[in-house]
Amino acid sequence: NKSTNPLHKYISFVFLMAPKRKKEEEDSDVDVDVNSDEEVVKPKKERKKSTTTKEKANSKSKPTEPFTDDLDWNIVPPSLLYRDWDSKPSSKIAAFDLDGTLVNVKSRQMFPINASDWKWYNKKVEKTIKGLVEDGYKIVIFSNQGGVKSALTGTMATKVKERINQIVDKLSIPVQVFCATMEDKFRKPEIGMWEFFLANCNGNQAADQDSFFVGDAAGRPSDFADSDKVFAERIGLSLRTPEDVFGEMDGKRNITQPPSSSSTAGGGSGDQKSGEGCANPDLVEVFSRLAEQNSKNGKGFQAAAFLKVSLVLKEFPKKIGQADLKEVAKLKGVGKGSLAVIQEFLTSGRIEALDGPADNVKEEEGDDEGVEGGKKDGVKAKVEQKAKAIKSQIDKERDMALSFM
Numbered sequence: 001n002k003s004t005n006p007l008h009k010y011i012s013f014v015f016l017m018a019p020k021r022k023k024e025e026e027d028s029d030v031d032v033d034v035n036s037d038e039e040v041v042k043p044k045k046e047r048k049k050s051t052t053t054k055e056k057a058n059s060k061s062k063p064t065e066p067f068t069d070d071l072d073w074n075i076v077p078p079s080l081l082y083r084d085w086d087s088k089p090s091s092k093i094a095a096f097d098l099d100g101t102l103v104n105v106k107s108r109q110m111f112p113i114n115a116s117d118w119k120w121y122n123k124k125v126e127k128t129i130k131g132l133v134e135d136g137y138k139i140v141i142f143s144n145q146g147g148v149k150s151a152l153t154g155t156m157a158t159k160v161k162e163r164i165n166q167i168v169d170k171l172s173i174p175v176q177v178f179c180a181t182m183e184d185k186f187r188k189p190e191i192g193m194w195e196f197f198l199a200n201c202n203g204n205q206a207a208d209q210d211s212f213f214v215g216d217a218a219g220r221p222s223d224f225a226d227s228d229k230v231f232a233e234r235i236g237l238s239l240r241t242p243e244d245v246f247g248e249m250d251g252k253r254n255i256t257q258p259p260s261s262s263s264t265a266g267g268g269s270g271d272q273k274s275g276e277g278c279a280n281p282d283l284v285e286v287f288s289r290l291a292e293q294n295s296k297n298g299k300g301f302q303a304a305a306f307l308k309v310s311l312v313l314k315e316f317p318k319k320i321g322q323a324d325l326k327e328v329a330k331l332k333g334v335g336k337g338s339l340a341v342i343q344e345f346l347t348s349g350r351i352e353a354l355d356g357p358a359d360n361v362k363e364e365e366g367d368d369e370g371v372e373g374g375k376k377d378g379v380k381a382k383v384e385q386k387a388k389a390i391k392s393q394i395d396k397e398r399d400m401a402l403s404f405m
Contacts, residue, residue, distance in 0.1 A: 062150055071161045075152045079182035080196065081145070081161065087174040089203025090138035093237075094129075097188075097215035097228055098143035098177075101242045102129075103167060104251065111147070115162035121242055122250040126171060133173050138202075141177040142193050142213075142231075148181035157181070176201060189230035213237040214245050221318035222327055249330065278314045283342060286351055287313065290341070293354065308333040322346055 066076045073083045096102055105112055106119040120126065129139060141164075148157045160179065168175055178186075178193040185192035198206065215228025218241050232239035242249065278284060287310035294303035312333045313320070320328055320342065329339050345351055 063152060069153060069161075071158070071165065073161050076196075077152060078150050079152075079180060079184050080186050080193070081148070081152060081157065081179040081181065082196075082201070083161075083164075083177050084201065085168055085173075085175045085177075087138055087140075087176050089205045090136075091205045091208040091211070092137050093140055093207045093211035094132045094137040095140045095142060095211070095213040095237065097213075097217070098141050098164070098167075100216040101214055101228075102141070104249070112159070112163055115159055115166060118163060118167060120250075122246050122248065124246045128246055129171060130173060139173060139175040140197060141175065142188060142197075143177070143179050144188050144227075145179045145181050146183075146187070148179070150182060152181065189227040189234060191231065191234045194231075194235045207235075207237060211237050212240055214240045214242060216242050222316070251330075278316070279319045280313050280316060283320060283345060284310050284314045286310075286341065286345055286354070287338070289354055290351070305333075305335075306338070309338045320346070 063075055063077050066074065068074050071083075073081055075081060099105075100121075102121055102125055103118045104121055105117055107113055107117050109117070112118060133139060143164075145160050148154070148160055151157055164177055164179075168177065176197070178197060180186035180188065180190075180193055184190070186196070198204075213228070213232040213235070215232070217223055217225040217228040218239060219226030219229045220241075229239050287306045291303045291307035291310060294300075294306060312331050313328075316328070316331070318324070322343075325339060325343060325346075328334055328342065334342075341351060
């Protein structure tokens with residue numbers, strides 16, 4: 001039974017309304033003074049603006065002050081990374097580029113897919129470097145790592161640092177490594193890395209006349225650039241190539257010519273058979289015709305292989321002669337069979353496989369074409385699709401290479 005006592009009703013009313021009134025008072029800008037008839041207006045409290053995930057990420061990946069990270073690398077914003085593995089000041093410097101000079105990519109990719117994706121330039125690297133240390137040289141590595149950009153603590157930066165950590169740990173010698181990550185004064189052939197090294201990391205000792213720099217971008221006809229050559233000239237050191245110091249490279253070499261070269265994109269018409277704008281139009285034509293011949297005969301795999309060689313040779317920056325065969329054999333896509341074709345052409349000026357009946361194979365026309373003709377058309381379409389993919393990959397790899405060199 002409900003109580004009829006007025007006092008009980010009042011108490012129930014107070015308890016029911018109290019939470020609601022508290023909420024209303026919190027939301028209200030008006031405060032009532034129990035000792036006054038006037039209402040006091042309180043200012044609204046400003047809510048603290050929360051930091052977005054993107055802002056946090058940017059703050060984390062783009063530091064503004066130098067510091068040492070968890071991988072023991074020194075971060076110098078906006079574009080320099082360096083680390084010292086127990087080296088001592090010295091005037092006798094053996095300086096090196098990294099990729100293409102000390103190491104290459106172990107996978108079939110143009111650039112490393114992870115921190116473990118590396119292999120020595122050849123089997124002599126470790127022994128040679130350790131020999132230089134025994135001879136009193138201080139080893140210093142200067143590398144452009146354009147893929148990092150300004151994200152000095154980002155994912156790419158971590159991969160680069162971990163990869164170099166593995167390389168140096170394998171060498172087990174005192175060494176310093178400097179990496180430039182943007183298009184600025186630190187990036188070779190600019191000498192900002194070298195100046196920073198002398199001013200901050202070598203006990204104020206200058207390099208003596210026995211010092212030298214080793215790099216693969218030496219401005220030779222087959223090189224992708226001359227940035228290492230210019231860098232060495234600007235810092236006053238003699239330049240040596242990896243071949244001078246270690247001998248021939250193990251494995252295949254990528255062609256990554258700069259766009260300014262007449263043998264690269266922008267210099268030709270894009271016709272795979274013309275070979276215009278390149279140093280070896282005859283050889284490009286030979287392999288294009290071999291690709292077409294095999295395509296007509298339903299041999300898609302062989303056609304694609306020959307087509308890839310034609311594209312690779314179109315990028316080669318100098319006229320190929322007998323003396324260049326060893327260098328050409330190092331190019332990706334050029335196997336023993338392709339090399340034999342090149343040698344045959346250089347020796348005789350002709351290709352027997354193209355001068356025989358196979359060269360005159362014509363596509364059937366009309367109703368006689370039938371199933372076989374359709375099959376050949378299908379193979380040809382696949383080869384043309386493969387050609388576009390190969391050319392796109394070559395262009396992509398060249399553009400990526402330019403950001404790292």
